Amino acid sequence: xxDRLSNNLLPVNMYxxxxxxxxxxxxxxxxxxxxxxxxSWDEDYQLDEPAFRENLRRLVGAGVQGIYVFGSTGEFYAVxxxxxxxxxxxxxxxxxxSGIPTQAGCNxxxxxxxxxxLKYVADMGISAAQVALPFWMSLTEEEVVGFFRDIxxxxxxxxxxxxxxxxxxxxxxxxxxxxxxxxxxxLIGVKWTGxxxxxxxxxxxxxxxxxxxxxxxxxxxxxxxxRVVYSSLxxxxxERAVKVxxxxxxxxxxxxxxxxxxxxxxxxxxxxxxxxxxxxxxDPVWDKAGGVVTGFLAGHQRCRPPYIGWPDEAIQEARACxxxxxxxxxxx
Numbered sequence: 001x002x003d004r005l006s007n008n009l010l011p012v013n014m015y016x017x018x019x020x021x022x023x024x025x026x027x028x029x030x031x032x033x034x035x036x037x038x039x040s041w042d043e044d045y046q047l048d049e050p051a052f053r054e055n056l057r058r059l060v061g062a063g064v065q066g067i068y069v070f071g072s073t074g075e076f077y078a079v080x081x082x083x084x085x086x087x088x089x090x091x092x093x094x095x096x097x098s099g100i101p102t103q104a105g106c107n108x109x110x111x112x113x114x115x116x117x118l119k120y121v122a123d124m125g126i127s128a129a130q131v132a133l134p135f136w137m138s139l140t141e142e143e144v145v146g147f148f149r150d151i152x153x154x155x156x157x158x159x160x161x162x163x164x165x166x167x168x169x170x171x172x173x174x175x176x177x178x179x180x181x182x183x184x185x186x187l188i189g190v191k192w193t194g195x196x197x198x199x200x201x202x203x204x205x206x207x208x209x210x211x212x213x214x215x216x217x218x219x220x221x222x223x224x225x226x227r228v229v230y231s232s233l234x235x236x237x238x239e240r241a242v243k244v245x246x247x248x249x250x251x252x253x254x255x256x257x258x259x260x261x262x263x264x265x266x267x268x269x270x271x272x273x274x275x276x277x278x279x280x281x282x283d284p285v286w287d288k289a290g291g292v293v294t295g296f297l298a299g300h301q302r303c304r305p306p307y308i309g310w311p312d313e314a315i316q317e318a319r320a321c322x323x324x325x326x327x328x329x330x331x332x
Contacts, residue, residue, distance in 0.1 A: 075304060
């Protein structure tokens with residue numbers, strides 16, 4: 001780790017914000033549409049800071065319930081230690097004054113590196129951290145439990161969200177979470193992806209955890225605990241994504257379902273465009289493209305190699321198609 005990431009911080013962060021444990025997320029406050037912010041790169045693949053800041057401001061203005069950096073769509077795997085801290089600093093500076101809670105993905109290939117990131121975001125006042133299993137080699141059951149024990153002990157006051165994704169070579173089960181909760185009491189939620197089975201069992205046996213759902217599923221999953229969406233569609237159609245949550249929370253399920261299905265129809269059309277044009281569909285590639293197509297995201301759609309963002313001509317073609325079939329999704 002670089003010295004910059006390893007430095008200990010004072011209880012007051014660089015923006016003068018006193019650490020307040022009341023700002024931390026709880027199972028009761030973890031809800032709504034959480035925007036998985038993308039990273040903007042310039043032509044030299046360095047952080048386009050003005051565009052990144054602008055996108056954070058736009059999300060704040062859209063009224064999302066939370067903003068997080070360094071998910072899969074946030075290219076956590078593509079940044080070095082200095083960039084990690086720089087981006088977290090910008091997130092805190094831009095979002096904290098609004099009162100909107102924040103999360104940061106703290107993922108790496110070894111426990112020590114994960115802990116260094118966790119300590120940094122905890123000191124900076126981030127509301128919770130998302131953590132995936134170290135992903136280079138598959139972990140045994142005992143190694144999984146040991147990993148969560150170690151990170152929990154390192155940051156006992158920082159709420160943790162388990163990013164349960166098959167790319168780590170191991171999908172965590174309900175039985176895994178039962179053991180994890182014994183050693184990591186600050187685990188409050190699970191970002192559960194579709195390729196990891198066992199969600200229904202976990203919801204039934206471990207209702208103290210908050211489980212994520214999708215934009216299209218939130219209205220019908222609400223009564224079953226699906227109260228948070230880690231959203232990329234909010235980067236493309238923020239008003240509609242936020243509306244799904246607000247209508248659902250208000251009990252107006254049929255109205256929420258209508259808006260949710262509009263979002264999913266748009267997403268399917270974007271999929272069709274990508275398939276027809278032979279374009280990339282991995283998380284940051286597709287998500288940035290959609291946000292630039294509708295006009296919500298500032299900056300360019302490029303991704304750091306080896307992943308290839310959509311070319312400019314494809315963006316223009318996709319925008320024309322969306323403007324014809326979903327004109328209300330285009331932000332003038």
